[in-house]
Amino acid sequence: MAQKRMSAEDTKVAMHSVVGEMYDKIVNGEPPTMTLPVRTKTNIGFDKKLGVYKYGKKRSTRDATSLGSAKQLLRALHVIEFIEEMINSGKSSTLREMYYISESWGLGKFGSQNESNNLAEDLEIVTKCLREDFKLRPEEDGARMIGNLTLQERNRRGEWMRINARDDVGDSGYGVPYNVEKEKIELLEHDINFIMAIETGGMFDRLVENGFDEDYKCGLLHLKGQPARSTRRIIKRMSEEWDLPVVVFLDGDPWSFRIFASIAYGAIKTAHISEYLATPSATYLGITADDIMAYELPSDDLSKKDIEALNAELTDPRFADSWWQEQINMMLELGKKAEQQSLAKYGLDFVTDTYLPEKLAELGLA
Amino acid sequence: MSGIAQKLAANQKQVAISEFFEKNKHFLGFDSLSRSLITAVKEAVDNALDACEEARILPTINVQVTKIDAKKDIIELTVEDNGPGIPQKSIEKVFGQLLFGSRFHAIRQSRGQQGIGITGVVMYSQLTTGKPTHVKSKIATEATAAVVDIGLDTRKNKATKSNSGREIWEEENGEIKKHGLEVTCRMKAKYQKGRQSVWQYLRMTSIVNPHAEITFTDPEGEIHFWPRVTERLPRKVESIKPHPHGILLGQLQRMLSESKDSRMSVFLRMNFSGVSGRAAKELCAAAEIEFNLKPKSMKPEQMRALLEAFQGEKMFNGKPVKLLNPPTNCLSPIEEMLIKKGLSKTIDSRYATTMTRVPNVSLGNPYQVEVGLIFGGNMAADKPVEVLRFANRVPLMYQQGGCLLTKAIESVDWRQYGLDQPGAKGVPKGPAAILVHLASTNVQFTSEAKEALAENGEVIEEVRKAMLEMGRGLRKHLEKKKKMAKTKEKFELINDILPAIAKKSAEILARPIPNLSGSITKIMSAVISESETEWNKATKMTDVSIKIYNYTARARAYTILATWPEKSGGIIKNNAFGGRKEATGVWAWKLETLQPGENLTITFSLDGLEKGDWTETDVFYRGSQEIIGALKMDEKYLDEIRNQEKIMQELVAKSESHYTESSPNEETTQNEEEPQPEPAVKPPTGQATLFGGEL
Structure with missing residues (x-):
């Protein structure tokens, strides 16, 4: 299912075709160009075969007729050259390191880290390579996991290390590295019934302290807000390779809805690799708009930005199904949002003794 | 002509001056403690500037305001200049006698049309503190300076002098001062800051007197300095005779009664401008008076008839008598380049445009409008623009809303020129300042306070036209920048x-x-122009280069036009590309073919300018394909320039014919024993222009 990994040679060939497009245009007396899909929600569609949202057919051509675009092309060339050098010398760098290295690229240097991140993604899209193929590492913070599951990770000395995420780790759990591909991590065995992804560290620690993973035979995973690629990737691998259900437990607000969408359907920014990162079988557990009413949770009024985000979600193809439309509209009507930890209103154990068992029972998981 | 002035002249022997002063202090400029100080500074500084101008000296003026007694609002004011000084025996007259001074006797543009003069300051000081005014004066031909304290005997309208003597006047560097005047007076007054302050008055004065160096020491001891930015003195203004269109009955009466001419035709020709020998006879005929009637014996109804003939109401052969316009060399505009310098030295800005319109005549009075606009820099973007109003180089600081100049500004829809103006009403907002200067031999004010100019359709239209043109300039500048x-x-x-x-x-x-x-070629797919205007230190010229690139697939042909400051004395040199003059200040070059991928550079230098005079050259083109970096020639713009040229030429031609018609040769052929024309004839009474117009 996962995208085929490219060899170093294939990666170079793919990158050279990007360079070739520019070069040939100049030879033919045209402005150099780079063609890539439009990366907004207007150009993502559901891929029935893969069960995730992917970029559609809309293409934009970045051509060197404006200064901004021309600089982007030049930067792309510098990035390609830099990647080739890394491939040839067996090195890798973080996106942030590349941003600083670009200081020496003269006219091709980046204006901000955001620019360099976006360009790396652009290159992934047009070459169909992965960031890992480019030897570029994210800065992003990987997840942590606790639960009776065992995997092995290749350490810096190249040796495989066997780790049980319940017995071999401290209270902070197993830290998921940035690369969770097979050459780095092997999933070995488990004794759990499902995986629960949790938005906030506070709630993760609460469940750990209350021994929820053992009581309900599950793997707990702390998303750390908007989940990093590697977090989404390991969720997908566990779900697929171990055939485990995934439930997602987040705050009850428009931003949490987006986090869920990126886990289950794919993020707009990474729609080119959705089939590689998204877990279509994931389920949204809570907090839902009706939870706010049913459990009479302490809530805050929606801000202007919240309302804008909810309205944007109404037209987002990923939220097109009736359950989501209902939830979003209900939240808009209610005008309220609630945090996970508002469940503490009924005591520290309420979440593990009452709320989660009730919600899991609905899904047939408890 | 002026009711107050006449009354004053007639009654001054009976009415105690102090009483008169007290009654009229609002329009004499002494109605509030803060305004009194500004008025005093104004009188002294205007005198200094006028004296220097007449003596062709570059003025250096020091103004110092000191608080003597803060509780009682007693202030000492000292104004020192490097003017010609006043001979000892005249000091008393200049400072002590009301309405003394040459400027009240001739029709020409002068600062002193406003206010009662320095005597008012002497009087105000005396009345509020009892102190006389201390005067120190040195003329070039004497070794020492004359000093004297001038007070006023308000009952007799006579100066009282005391402590007179002579002393050695040393400058700060120890050298003997060559010539100059220093006036020190003590008065009840208040020093204020802001828009209506001594500081603002001097700042504005400095803008329109770029040839002056002004230093101001405020009561806190802070020194404000406005440097001299040009060595060029304002043009010496000529006195002119009154024009029949602008004359009023009272004035005509006086002129007639004091005339020594033997007959009306001579009187008319010699005492008025714009009246030829032929016109003089036609006027007499229209008014049905004998041309050889003795002026002194004119009857009142004849005077009225003559006045009607002046106005064209009584006609000759069914037509109003044709009169020439008065000469306009009696006006002294500041001139575009100097306004620019004056504005730029005072206000930090990015863009400055200025414009001097050709002189014009309204009701027999020559006038000329000058405007300036500066934009950008440190000026506040969300406040109304600063309006700088001037009449005959004198700042107008009060009654902005009621002034013709403000109304002209408000009549323009500034939104289309890049300034904010909610509802297209009122003074626009934005980081800009607008200057308007009206130079005229007879400035009409709304009231005796002389702070706002009275409505006049012709003048307002003239100012408005200038504003529109400047607005277009600003818009062009903003577009060009983009x-x-x-x-x-x-x-x-x-x-x-x-x-x-x-x-x-x-x-x-x-x-x-x-x-x-x-x-x-594909990326640019345009013709592009780049121009540079730079001061060349070595040659002391301003180098201009205009580069045209053809980045299109076809050969192109254009006429390229560029502006240069011709009116301000800029001379085109080293113009290898040739071309020809298109209009005043616009040069044109023909580009026959510019092949694809080719570029071409036009270079020339401008001589006759100083550094900073010319910093931006406007480049225009005529041709079908747009040139990025140049503007398509708006033929209306050229038409307007040519129109102004034509008016200018006509004016020159007229003033020449004016003088030929009254040349001695013509006299002999006409066989009339008429005296030779004098350059200026003094109107019989001096107060004609004291308050500038009818009440």
């Missing part, structure tokens, strides 16, 4: 980025670096 930024980007693209893309892609692919010309 386009230039865009052009700069394009050049960076093709000169730097594209070659880098070609080189890098060739390196990565290990292929030869490709030729860029095709891509460049």
Whole structure:
């Protein structure tokens, strides 16, 4: 299912075709160009075969007729050259390191880290390579996991290390590295019934302290807000390779809805690799708009930005199904949002003794 | 002509001056403690500037305001200049006698039309503190300075002098001062800051007197300095005779009664401007008076008839008598370039445009409008623009809303020129200042306070026209700035980025670096102009270069036009490309063919200018394909310039014919024993223009 990994040679060939497009245009007396899909929600569609949202057919051509675009092309060339050098010398760098290295690229240097991140993604899209193929590492913070599951990770000395995420780790759990591909991590065995992804560290620690993973035979995973690629990737691998259900437990607000969408359907920014990162079988557990009413949770009024985000979600193809439309509209009507930890209103154990068992029972998981 | 002035002249022997002063202090400029100080500074500084101008001296003026007694609002004011000084025996008259001074006797543009003069300051000081005014004066031919304290005997309207003597006047550097005047007076007054302050008055004065150096020491001891930015003195203004269109009955009466001429035709020709020998006879005929009637024996109804003939109400052969316009050399405009310098030295800005319209005549009075607009820099963007109003180089600081000059500004829809103006009403908002200067032999004010100019349709239209033109200039500037930024980007693209893309892609692919010309043409697909205007230190000239690139696939032909400050004395040199003059201040070059991928540079230098005079050259084109970085020639713009040229030529022609018609040769052929015309004839009474107009 996962995208085929490219060899170093294939990666170079793919990158050279990007360079070739520019070069040939100049030879033919045209402005150099780079063609890539439009990366907004207007150009993502559901891929029935893969069960995730992917970029559609809309293409934009970045051509060197404006200064901004021309600089982007030049930067792309510098990035390609830099990647080739890394491939040839067996090195890798973080996106942030590349941003600083670009200081020496003269006219091709980046204006901000955001620019360099976006360009790396652009290159992934047009070459169909992965960031890992480019030897570029994210800065992003990987997840942590606790639960009776065992995997092995290749350490810096190249040796495989066997780790049980319940017995071999401290209270902070197993830290998921940035690369969770097979050459780095092997999933070995488990004794759990499902995986629960949790938005906030506070709630993760609460469940750990209350021994929820053992009581309900599950793997707990702390998303750390908007989940990093590697977090989404390991969720997908566990779900697929171990055939485990995934439930997602987040705050009850428009931003949490987006986090869920990126886990289950794919993020707009990474729609080119959705089939590689998204877990279509994931389920949204809570907090839902009706939870706010049913459990009479302490809530805050929606801000202007919240309302804008909810309205944007109404037209987002990923939220097109009736359950989501209902939830979003209900939240808009209610005008309220609630945090996970508002469940503490009924005591520290309420979440593990009452709320989660009730919600899991609905899904047939408890 | 002036009711108050006449009354004053007639009654001054009976009415105690102090009483008169007390009654009229609001329009004499002494109605509030803060305004009194400004008025005093104004009188002294105007005198200094006028005296220097007459003596052709570059003025250096020091103003110092000191608080003597803060509780009682007692202030000491000292104004020192480097003017010609006043001979000892005249000091008393200048400072002590009301309405003494040459400027009340001739019709010409002068600062002193406003206010009661320095005597008012002496009087106010005396009345509020009991102190006389201390005067120190040195003239070049004497070794020492005369000093004297001048007070006023308000009952007799006579100066009282005391402590007179002579002393050695040393300057700060220890040298003997060559000539100059220093006036020190003590008065009840208040020093204020802000828009209506001594500081603002001097700042504005400095803008319209770029040839003056002004130093101001405020009561806190802070020194404000406005440097001299030109060595050029204002043009010496000529006195002119009154024009029949602008004359009123009272004035005509006085002129007639004091005339020594033997007959009316001579009287008319010799005492008025614009009246030829032929016109004089026609006027007499229209008014049905004998042309050889003795002026002194004119009857009142004849005077009225003559006045009607002046106004064209009584006609000759069914037509109003044709009169020539008065000469306009009696006006002394500041001139575009100097306004620009004055504004630029005072206010930090990015863009300045100024304009001096050709002189015009309204009701027999020559007038001339000058405007300036500066934009950008440190000025506040969200406040109304600063309006700087001037009449005959004198700042107008009060009653802005009621002034013709303000109304002219408000009549323009500034929104289309890049300034904010909610509802297209009122003074626009934005980081700008607008200057308006009206120079005229007879400035009409709304009231005796002389702070706002009275409505006059012709003048308002003239100011409005100038405003519109400046507005267009501002819009062009803003558009040009935008386009230039865009052009700069394009050049960076093709000169730097594209070659880098070609080189890098060739390196990565290990292929030869490709030729860029095709891509460049496609990317630019435009004709582009870049112009530079730079001061050349070595040659002391301003170098201008205009580069035209053809980045299109076809050969192009254009006429390129550029502006240069011809009216301000700029002379085109080293113009290798030739071309020809298109209109005043606009040069044109014909570009027959510019092949695809080719570029061409027009260069020339401007002589006769100082550094900073000319910093931006406007480039225009005529041709079908747009040139980025240049503006399509708006033929209306040229028409307006040519129109102004025509008016100017007509004026010159008229003033020449004016003088030929009254030349001695003509006299003999006409066989009339008429005296030779004098350059200026003094109106019989001096107060004609004291308050500037009828009440």
